[in-house]
Amino acid sequence: MGLFAGLRKSISNLFSSGQQQQRIGIYGPPNAGKTTLANRIARDWTGDAVGPESHIPHETRRARRKEDIEIERNGKSVNIDIVDTPGVATKVDYEEFIEHDMEKDDAVRRSREATEGVAEAMHWLREDVDGVIYVLDSAEDPFTQVNTMLVGIIESQDLPVLIFANKIDLEDASIQRIKNAFPQHETVPLSALEGENMDEVYEKIAEYFG
Amino acid sequence: MPHQCTECGHTFPDGSKEMLSGCPDCGGNKFKFEPAADAREASAARSADERTDAAATDHPPDDPAATQPPPATDGPNDAPPDGPPTTDSDAPAAVETEDGAQANARRDVASSDDPAVGAAPNSEHTPASDDSATSDDSATLSAGETDPSADPTDPADDGDASDADGADDAEMAALRQELDDQFESIKILEPGQYELNLMELYNREEYIIALQEDGQYVIDVPGSWHGE
Numbered sequence: 001m002g003l004f005a006g007l008r009k010s011i012s013n014l015f016s017s018g019q020q021q022q023r024i025g026i027y028g029p030p031n032a033g034k035t036t037l038a039n040r041i042a043r044d045w046t047g048d049a050v051g052p053e054s055h056i057p058h059e060t061r062r063a064r065r066k067e068d069i070e071i072e073r074n075g076k077s078v079n080i081d082i083v084d085t086p087g088v089a090t091k092v093d094y095e096e097f098i099e100h101d102m103e104k105d106d107a108v109r110r111s112r113e114a115t116e117g118v119a120e121a122m123h124w125l126r127e128d129v130d131g132v133i134y135v136l137d138s139a140e141d142p143f144t145q146v147n148t149m150l151v152g153i154i155e156s157q158d159l160p161v162l163i164f165a166n167k168i169d170l171e172d173a174s175i176q177r178i179k180n181a182f183p184q185h186e187t188v189p190l191s192a193l194e195g196e197n198m199d200e201v202y203e204k205i206a207e208y209f210g
Numbered sequence: 211m212p213h214q215c216t217e218c219g220h221t222f223p224d225g226s227k228e229m230l231s232g233c234p235d236c237g238g239n240k241f242k243f244e245p246a247a248d249a250r251e252a253s254a255a256r257s258a259d260e261r262t263d264a265a266a267t268d269h270p271p272d273d274p275a276a277t278q279p280p281p282a283t284d285g286p287n288d289a290p291p292d293g294p295p296t297t298d299s300d301a302p303a304a305v306e307t308e309d310g311a312q313a314n315a316r317r318d319v320a321s322s323d324d325p326a327v328g329a330a331p332n333s334e335h336t337p338a339s340d341d342s343a344t345s346d347d348s349a350t351l352s353a354g355e356t357d358p359s360a361d362p363t364d365p366a367d368d369g370d371a372s373d374a375d376g377a378d379d380a381e382m383a384a385l386r387q388e389l390d391d392q393f394e395s396i397k398i399l400e401p402g403q404y405e406l407n408l409m410e411l412y413n414r415e416e417y418i419i420a421l422q423e424d425g426q427y428v429i430d431v432p433g434s435w436h437g438e
Contacts, residue, residue, distance in 0.1 A: 094402030108402035113420050115396060115404040122411040149408050 022209045023081045025129035030057035030087025030147050032135045033166040038084035042066045050084050056100045058114035060086045063124055073203045078210035079166035085124055086117025088146055131209045136175035138165045142181035160208050163187045169194045173199040213241040
């Protein structure tokens with residue numbers, strides 16, 4: 001963690017009274033459902049949304065923050081800021097967007113912005129989050145370079161992390177495959193889109209980040 | 211001593227790629243470079259002084275000493291068994307290893323980009339009468355310096371050197387590529403196609419906020435970023 005960020009955190013801890021605001025980053029590969037989850041959480045507890053959702057990868061190209069969300073569960077309460085981050089990838093190619101019927105100029109611009117978004121997401125991870133919700137698509141193979149590297153970085157920072165196995169409403173979903181990939185972390189199954197198992201989601205958030 | 215670790219003082223007498231993966235003793239990655247020219251000139255000046263002093267006294271009859279320098283001109287690697295002892299007796303061993311490092315560094319890195327660096331000191335030394343005199347130090351130095359420039363005129367050296375240089379060039383190209391891959395945080399393959407090094411992006415103090423069309427990018431330095 002950056003020196004300044006650590007110092008700032010220490011100072012804010014010193015002067016804060018009562019409950020501490022936790023900044024939780026929602027991370028994961030593109031199209032895992034991070035924005036859908038962020039919107040679900042924000043709508044459930046504040047009535048607002050965080051950002052637009054799309055089936056086209058890299059819809060979120062700038063980190064978006066929703067502050068002061070109070071989640072209460074089983075007598076436990078946690079105040080969090082959620083940061084919806086751009087999907088992290090090791091390659092960004094405009095041709096991927098052309099496949100989604102996008103004009104080349106738009107695809108190239110989106111690709112550039114997506115790359116900037118990844119840089120931003122990595123910077124947030126380094127400087128400015130207190131905990132991580134790592135979102136994975138249950139229907140996709142979790143054994144990827146990006147997942148391994150990001151979870152490794154999060155572990156190296158000693159940040160509390162919850163693995164969210166999203167999209168359990170899909171036919172090909174396999175929660176067990178995700179549990180096998182990251183047995184050292186708690187895996188919570190959910191469908192952010194359908195609102196399935198959100199009770200457990202909030203319980204775990206309150207438990208881990210409270 | 212072309213390079214020295216600033217953390218622990220470990221020196222790299224062969225001036226080679228060993229330090230590219232960090233200091234083997236302390237893991238440090240900052241190295242002090244002692245310009246080869248300084249060491250060369252210093253030792254050359256030192257040896258020249260010694261030679262003139264020695265020549266003034268008793269060296270003219272010292273024929274064995276006069277015949278020994280030529281083997282040493284082959285360089286530290288090719289020197290016959292009787293070469294090193296004579297140089298050891300007359301000069302510090304460090305001088306010889308520096309020559310090897312200098313020759314290695316010139317061949318591997320600066321041969322194509324910066325021939326003038328090797329040529330400049332060479333032109334200073336070649337006219338000196340030391341070449342034909344008994345100075346094994348200066349002979350060794352001039353051999354190291356004339357190696358690159360002598361290549362076109364020496365067919366025997368040419369063949370060997372081109373093979374060795376070819377292998378070295380390939381090795382260096384691979385090494386450079388590896389280092390590029392390791393340290394480049396965003397590689398622009400073409401507009402709209404990017405490869406990202408997540409670890410490097412994560413480790414960077416500065417924050418890349420905008421990529422430009424021409425391959426440049428805008429960063430926000432930590433001071434201003436933190437000052438929000």
